[in-house]
Amino acid sequence: MKIKVFIGTSLDGFIARSDGDIGWLERFADGDAVKAYEEFTSTVDAFVIGRGTFEKVLRFPSWPYEKHVFVLSTSLTKVPEKAWPEVTVLSMEPGALLHYLAGKGYSVIYVDGGKVIQEFLKADLIDEMIISRVPVLIGSGIPLFGHLDNDLHFRHVRTHTSSNGLVRSHYERIR
Amino acid sequence: MKIKVFIGTSLDGFIARSDGDIGWLERFADGDAVKAYEEFTSTVDAFVIGRGTFEKVLRFPSWPYEKHVFVLSTSLTKVPEKAWPEVTVLSMEPGALLHYLAGKGYSVIYVDGGKVIQEFLKADLIDEMIISRVPVLIGSGIPLFGHLDNDLHFRHVRTHTSSNGLVRSHYERIR
Numbered sequence: 001m002k003i004k005v006f007i008g009t010s011l012d013g014f015i016a017r018s019d020g021d022i023g024w025l026e027r028f029a030d031g032d033a034v035k036a037y038e039e040f041t042s043t044v045d046a047f048v049i050g051r052g053t054f055e056k057v058l059r060f061p062s063w064p065y066e067k068h069v070f071v072l073s074t075s076l077t078k079v080p081e082k083a084w085p086e087v088t089v090l091s092m093e094p095g096a097l098l099h100y101l102a103g104k105g106y107s108v109i110y111v112d113g114g115k116v117i118q119e120f121l122k123a124d125l126i127d128e129m130i131i132s133r134v135p136v137l138i139g140s141g142i143p144l145f146g147h148l149d150n151d152l153h154f155r156h157v158r159t160h161t162s163s164n165g166l167v168r169s170h171y172e173r174i175r
Numbered sequence: 176m177k178i179k180v181f182i183g184t185s186l187d188g189f190i191a192r193s194d195g196d197i198g199w200l201e202r203f204a205d206g207d208a209v210k211a212y213e214e215f216t217s218t219v220d221a222f223v224i225g226r227g228t229f230e231k232v233l234r235f236p237s238w239p240y241e242k243h244v245f246v247l248s249t250s251l252t253k254v255p256e257k258a259w260p261e262v263t264v265l266s267m268e269p270g271a272l273l274h275y276l277a278g279k280g281y282s283v284i285y286v287d288g289g290k291v292i293q294e295f296l297k298a299d300l301i302d303e304m305i306i307s308r309v310p311v312l313i314g315s316g317i318p319l320f321g322h323l324d325n326d327l328h329f330r331h332v333r334t335h336t337s338s339n340g341l342v343r344s345h346y347e348r349i350r
Contacts, residue, residue, distance in 0.1 A: 011306075011329065011346070012320035013188045024326060121312065131186075135331045135346055137296065139323025145187035148314025151199060154186065156310045156340035165331035167344055171186070171310055 001098060002108045003125050005117055006040045007144060008033075008132040008166075014141035015114050020056060028134045028166045036160070036168060040130060041066065044110040046101060051076055053113030058082060072097065072116055094123045118146035127173050129154065135165040176273060177283045178300050180292055181215045182319060183208075183307040183341075189316035190289050195231060203309045203341045211335070211343060215305060216241065219285040221276060226251055228288030233257060247272065247291055269298045293321035302348050304329065310340040 008025045009015050016022050047065050049057070051073040057064060058080060065086065071079075074091045090097060101109060111120050120126050131144075154171035161167050183200045184190050191197050222240050224232070226248040232239060233255060240261065246254075249266045265272060276284060286295050295301050306319075329346035336342050 133344075135329040137320060137323055137327040137329075139321075139326070145312060146314075148312055151314070152312040154310040154312075154340070156336065156342060159334055159336050159342050161331065161334050165329070167331060167334050167342075169308075169342055 001102055001106075002127045003098065003120060004040075004044060004108065004110050004128040004130070005112070005120075005126055006037060006110065006130040006132075007112065007117070008134060009144045010136050010138045010141070011133055012137045012139065013144050014138050015144050017138060017141040020142075024136055024138060025134055028132075028162075028164050030162065030164055030166075032162050033132065033166060033168075036130075036132075041110065044108045045106040046070060046109055048072060048097065048101075048109055048111045048116060050113040050116040052115060054083075054087075067110075070097065070101070094120050094125050098125060114142045114144060114146075117144065121145070121152065122148055124150075124152060124173075126152075129171045130168060131171070132166050132168040135167075176277055176281075177302045178273065178295060179215075179219065179283065179285055179303040179305070180287070180295075180301055181212060181285065181305040181307075182287065182292070183309060184319045185311050185313045185316070186308055187312045187314065188319050189313050190319050192313060192316040195317075199311055199313060200309055203307075203337075203339050205337065205339055205341075207337050208307065208341060208343075211305075211307075216285065219283045220281040221245060221284055223247060223272065223276075223284055223286045223291060225288040225291040227290060229258075229262075242285075245272065245276070269295050269300050273300060289317045289319060292319065296320070296327065297323055299325075299327060299348075301327075304346045305343060306346070307341050307343040310342075 046067050047069045054071045069087045071089045073089055076089045079087045111117055153174045155174050157170040157172055159169040221242050222244045229246045244262045246264045248264055251264045254262045286292055328349045330349050332345040332347055334344040
């Protein structure tokens with residue numbers, strides 16, 4: 001099983017402003033970035049997101065996920081009609097969730113959203129990270145990374161730079 | 176006048192552990208990284224650091240700076256003999272310091288140390304940043320970036336990747 005992250009951040013490591021705004025980040029989503037995202041998502045079997053990301057995505061004009069989505073939440077009790085039947089809400093720890101997904105035949109999982117990524121990193125369950133940094137300091141907001149109990153070492157696989165200033169680096173966990 | 180930063184960070188944006196340890200970072204200081212640092216420092220006239228960096232550097236086996244060093248501190252009253260006469264201690268705000276240095280004929284300044292870099296960024300006085308990211312998450316420590324009153328946009332100039340996984344990106348402030 002491979003657990004992957006593909007995410008954009010500011011130069012100072014934020015994935016959104018405190019109010020959720022990502023306009024400063026979306027400005028850099030040119031054709032090249034969209035193509036990289038689509039190539040990446042074509043390799044995954046399922047998405048795992050948290051309630052915060054789920055509620056944000058429900059307000060998007062169209063549903064962005066083309067594979068089944070598992071929402072980790074202890075408070076959600078039902079799936080809004082708009083998201084049905086592509087969404088399953090589960091209340092599980094990261095390790096238990098992966099065990100569950102493996103049992104269902106999933107093998108390549110995309111983990112998205114700040115809080116969920118931090119939980120998976122803390123449990124050392126992330127195998128690959130593709131991080132796209134845009135050349136802006138926003139000074140505060142929702143951080144990509146959080147506290148860890150141990151250092152996590154990665155292998156740098158490659159870095160791609162775009163003419164708009166986005167720097168996208170691909171890392172694999174060294175175990 | 177040009178004010179520049181050249182600094183290494185973890186993938187999660189820390190320049191040292193909370194106790195000041197940078198062993199995890201120094202592991203990536205290969206010949207290539209040392210050469211890039213020397214090429215960079217050959218272009219600067221003077222260094223500006225804070226008391227924390229100064230006290231750390233005083234414990235190094237040899238004095239690392241080859242140009243005059245200005246230490247920003249409100250508490251230091253004298254310069255240790257080891258650092259004399261290459262060091263001047265000043266108690267000034269970033270803007271006043273730059274005015275003072277311009278009057279002394281300095282035109283390219285290297286600003287180093289987490290707190291001082293954050294103060295200069297907050298005052299929007301940094302023109303160039305060269306950031307070397309090593310492929311390790313350390314989870315906590317002394318952050319490179321801090322709170323800002325406004326977004327700061329930069330132009331990505333170039334990114335160099337090393338075989339040991341270090342990714343060094345060069346940015347210029349867009350005003």
